[in-house]
Amino acid sequence: MRTWKVVSVTTLAILVILPVVGIGLGIALRDFLVDLWWFQGLDYGLYFWQRLLYRYLVFGGAVLLFFAVFFGNFWLGAKYLGAPAPAHQQTATRLRRVYERFKKRSLAFYLPLSLALAVIVALPMFFDWERVLMYLTAPAAGSADPVFGLDVSFYLFALPVYLLLYTELMVALVVLLLGLVLLYWLEHRAMPREHGRLRRGARLHLSVVLGLIFLLGVGWFAGDALLLLYTDDHLPLFYGPGYEEMRVTLPLIGGAAVLALIIGGLLLSLLNTAKGGPALVVALVLLAAVVGLRHTPFVTDAVHRYAVKPNELTREAPYIQNNIQATRAAYELTDVETREYPVRDTAWEEITPEMELNLHNIPIWDEEALLPVYRELQEIRPYYAFEGIDVGRYSVEGVYQQVFLAAREIHLRALHPERQTWVNRWLKYTHGYGVVMTPASQAADQPMEWYVQGIPPESVAGLSVDEPAIYYGVGTYAPVIAPNASREFDFASGDTTALTDYAGDGGVALGSLFRKLVFALYFGEPNIFYTTQTTDASRLLFRRDIRERIRKLTPELILDPNPYIAVADGRLYWIQNAATASAWYPYAKPYDGAFDYIDRPFNYLRDAVKIVVDAYNGDVSYYVADPKDPIAVAYSRIYPGLYQPMSAMPDAIKTHLRYPKSLFDVQMDVYARYHQTDPQTFYNQEDAWELPSVQWRDDVDRVTAYYVTLNLIDEDRFEYNLILPMTPLGQNNMRALAVIGNDGDNYGRIVVYNFPKGTLVYGPAQVNSFIRQDPHISQELTLWRQQGSKARRGRMVVAPVEGVVTYIQGIFLEATATSPMPQLARIIVSQGRLVTMASSLEEGFRDLHELVLRQQEEDPVQELPAPDEPPEVAGDATDAADADQR
Known part of the structure; x- marks a missing residue:
């Protein structure tokens, strides 16, 4: 009977305790367990533990370092530097007895104190652990800065860590010095020496610590010199140090470093020999004067006023050249190929097969206009x-x-x-x-x-x-359980509804009640635990937005704002471009333009990583697209197995890679000024460009790059390219056309077509004005508007075809009373001031061809608009058009 009672009570206790324990563990560990299972579901279990443990390894290493510094010095001071002292005074004897008892139990005091100080000082390493690992693993960049001759990798990786470590070491040594001074002062009070001086061992110990502090002080001056490469005092002319910094500031920093060493030596001599006081005072006065001159503008302003300003171009030319070279290298613009575009003055003789291919790839629709149709x-x-x-x-x-x-x-x-x-x-x-x-x-x-x-x-x-x-995409994706006993809705066709069962390996398996409990707590959905519709094969699919997915895996990467879908080998894949960036490239100008998709300051940017996400399974694969990028290489060394070489990417997916439009916009925004490689031209900004803007009503929209398939890089091969027109700064005529390849060996190859300076090539804003002023187009638009339709013009595409710069733009109608779905009504084709509107590109080009021939026969004298004046926005029917110039 008693046994039955014991068994009953035990069973009841287990039934009560186990759920409580399970719920407690689920609440306490739910975030950790969910992340662990999710990473393991992607076959990134090792990577999960790496990211988790690396932080604590770096932090633990820093704590051990500083603990050794604190404990070793405190222990040395307490244990090995004591010596018998005369006890002729009763007070001194009592203090000595207290001191002796303290020495015997000092370990219990110094051990926790040293550990606490070490944790506090090392705490910044806990948050910057990845930066430390990159410093330890980064390769050389293969190029050096022009001032100190150090490899660029030193600035990208080592300098930020040195600045962080310098602060921690200085704090540690100052705290240590104060602690030792207090220790030896108390010891001296307990066991006074003749002549009132600290014993020799104490003076030697303090001298070593003080000497290290002064050496770190010299290191501070070295850091101050290196940070000159990031000065912005000469903006907007150029970025980085100039004549004043190199000829005045840098020598002052060097002099201050030498004086700091001298002061350290004199101070140590004074502490140990009581000699050198006057010399120390003189050195301190000199150091204060040098530091004051370095940090006050008096000297540099005088040098600028009397030495630089009268000969500014001559004085600053070498430093402008340094800034140009560094900025072009930092934004990967060193190898830009420039060509002269052979502008054709005569009309086409016929529409050739090559022109037909060109026309077949002109994107008449733009993404925003086409979306409502889809x-x-x-x-x-x-x-x-x-x-x-x-x-x-x-x-x-x-x-x-x-x-x-x-x-x-x-x-x-x-x-x-x-x-x-x-x-x-x-x-x-x-x-x-x-x-x-x-x-x-x-x-x-x-x-x-x-x-x-x-x-x-x-x-x-x-x-x-x-x-x-x-199952994975860029929309709003809630967590789902698949497969399940209810079966999933697949698609509806006619009167039939097809059901399906998920057969992939995405998500996390729901194989136990404990997992269901944890997920129910994590998502706040008790039905996950209570539902009976799960099976042994059921998996919980979550974090299905591919951008959220990637950011959870690799938060260090900068994601392009436009991931895109691709069809490869019958499957659907999302391709996400990812960049690496840094604000530590020496002498390179930080980006401060209009494209701000990167949420951190930077003056170095690379198209570094391609990320492929399977739309069905959610598998995430990383490929290093730029093996010369030291940041990407450092990441691949820190996380072996995560980043793969491009050779591992399936060929079917490679054919759909594209250069990120957002990155190209940033590069060309920088190149608009930094294509001027001659310091004199750069100084005067004689040939500065800008990305064109087009005025629509009261708004001005900036033109950005767009994809087009033309034979702009290799004449004999049609390739998928990004192109971007450029206009002279403050003017509206087109000055250049930037092209970057996306296919094969031409991927990332930038070609900039320059138009002859003596030839007027109309820019987008000017052509927009011609279109608005065309009476035939205005008449058609007025007629459509009277019929209850809303007309708008789409994206203006620049298409260099057979030596002629042609502008192409679609006109779309939207019914105001029924569906707002746009309908392509006409296509505008423009060459210079000549504008036609037709039903197809072929027809438009033929009409334009006839107009050119007619103009050549009549040879009218026409007044061209001044290229430096903004085009007048005509107040005609086109004012009702909602044009998108993107």
Whole structure:
């Protein structure tokens, strides 16, 4: 009977205690366990432990270092420097007895004190652990700064760590010195010596610590000299040190460092020999004077006024050259290739096959105008959404061409409120479905052409999508459980509804009640624990926004704002460009332009890493795109196995890599000024450029780069390029056209076409003015508006075709009373002041050809607008157009 009672009580206790213990552990460890399981689900378990332990290893190493410094010195002072002293005074004898007892128990005092001080001093290393590891693993950059001759990697990695370590060491040594002074003073009071002096061992110990402090002081002056490379006193002329810094400030810093060494030696001599006092006073006065001259503008202002300003260009030319070279290297602009564009004055004789290929790749639609069309015609169901339009290039039926495409992602917020049940949100509507694709060039007199469309997707040859389900994307993705006993909704076609079961290995397996409990606590969803719809194969898929996913894995990378979808080998992949940046490149000007997608100061930027995310499984793969980037190499050394070489990327995905538009915009914004490599030209800003702006009503929009497939780099090969027109600073005529390759060996290759200075090539703002003033276009727009439609002009595309700079722009109509879906109505083709409007590019080019011939026959005398004046915005019907110049 007693045994039965014991068993019953024990069983009851277990049934009560186990759930309590499980809930307690789940609450205490839920964040840690969820992250661990999530990393392990991506096969990054080792990487998870690396990121977790590296911080504590660096911090622990710093704590050990400073603990050794504190404890070793305190222990040395307490144990080995004591000596018998006369006890002729009773007070002294009592103090001595107290001191002797303290010596015997000093370990119990110094041990916790040293540990506490070490933890406090080393704490910054806990937060900057990754910077320390990069310093330890970074390779040499292979280039040196022009002043001190140190490798650039020293500035990118070592200098920030040295500045951090300097502060910690100085604090540690000052605290140690104060502690030792207090210790020896108390010892001296307990055991007074003849002549009232500290014993020799104490003086020697204090001298060593004081000498180290003075050596660190010399190090401070060395850091002050190195930081001259980051001075901005000469902006806006140039960045970095100039004549005053190199000829005045740097010698003053060197003199102060020498005086600091002398003062340290004199002070040590004074402490140990009581000699050298007057010399020490003189040295201190000299140091104060030198430091004062260095930090007050009196001397540098005088040098600038009397030596530099009358001969500024001559004095500053070498330093301007240093700034130019460093800035071009920091933004990867050293190897920019410049070419003269052979502007053609005569008309085309005919539309050649090469021109036909050019025209077939001109993106008439832009992403913003096309998005409503995709949504209206291809979302099909309310729970699907297109988050944005991507640009790509594919071989379609054997023809390499540019396309637009978008992923049809899940959009649960659009579900009817009555269908917003827990089962639907967590078990049923788990994924998006398929992509749609259209050619970049369309005709206004023909229906929209589709390469991939519908549910299930229908595609032309070579663009089939074997796995259209999208579980990971760029939209708003809630956590889901898949597969499950309720089965997932796959797609609806006609009157039939297809169900599916997730067969991937994404997410985290829900294989136990404990895991379900932890996830229920983590997400605040008790139904995760209570539901009976999970199976042995069920997995919890979360962090499904690929940007959130990547940031959780690698927060150190700078993500391009526009990840894009790609179809490769019948599967869907998201490709995310990632950059590395630093604010420590010596002599390079920090970026302060209009493109601020990077949320930190920087003066060094690289297209360093390509990230590929499987839209079905959520697998995240990292590839080092720039093996010459020391930052990317340092990361790959810190985390072996995470970053792979580009040779490991599947070829089917490689064909869809593209140079990030946002990074190219930043590079060209810098290049607009730093293409001037001659110091005199740079000083006068004789040929400064800028990214053009176009005025629409009261707004001015800046033109940014866009993708186009043309033969601009190799004449015999059509390639996928980013192009960006450039205008002279303060003027509106086009001065240059920047192009960067995206295909094969030409990836990242920048070619800048310069237009002859004596030839007027109209810029986007001027052409915009000509279009507004064209009476035929104004008449057509007025007619459309009277018919209840809203007309707007799309993105203006610059297309150099056969030696002629042509501007192409679509006109889109939106019905104001019904669906706002835009419809391509006409295509504007402009060459100089000549403007035509047609239903297709081919027709527009033929009309333009006839206009050019007619003009050459008539040879009218026309007054051209001054290129340095902004174009007048005509008050005609085009004022009703909502044009997008992006």
